[in-house]
Amino acid sequence: MIPILFYSVAFLVILVDQISKYWIRTYLNVGDTMVVWEGVLHFKHFQNSGAAFGLFEGYGRLFVPVAIIITGIIIYMLKKGYINGKLLKIGVALFVGGAIGNAIDRILFNQVTDFIHVQFGQGILNVADYALSFGVILIFIDSVMDEIKKRKAANLN
Structure with a gap:
């Protein structure tokens, strides 16, 4: 049986991630910032040739x-x-979609397009990064449950 839920969520993450990165690369120069919600959320175009937080x-x-x-393996x-x-x-699926989304950037551009800057958080991330993080959180919650x-x-026994 084909795990439709898994493939649908993973595909959706990859699609939204790649479309959002394409949009950022098209409309914002590297280093430019767009205020989405004053004091809360900015889009800042950043290219990361490493891993999280520039490692x-x-x-x-x-x-x-x-x-x-x-x-x-999954x-x-x-x-x-x-x-x-x-x-x-x-x-x-969130984890896999995020991993593939960032892998596509690394293969095509040798770097990852980051742009989501939440003012009370650290770093500049992208949709794939958030999918990876939320995926890990859901996996943890499932294992605890x-x-x-x-x-x-x-x-009971």
């Missing part, structure tokens, strides 16, 4: 094989039935 500057392409390997686990439940599938269910079931 590994110039070595961003090293993350492409990692994204491909993780995606392959698809294998989906097909084998190891990834069950909507929350976990959505979390994993699963552990709670297991403990409740063990206490």
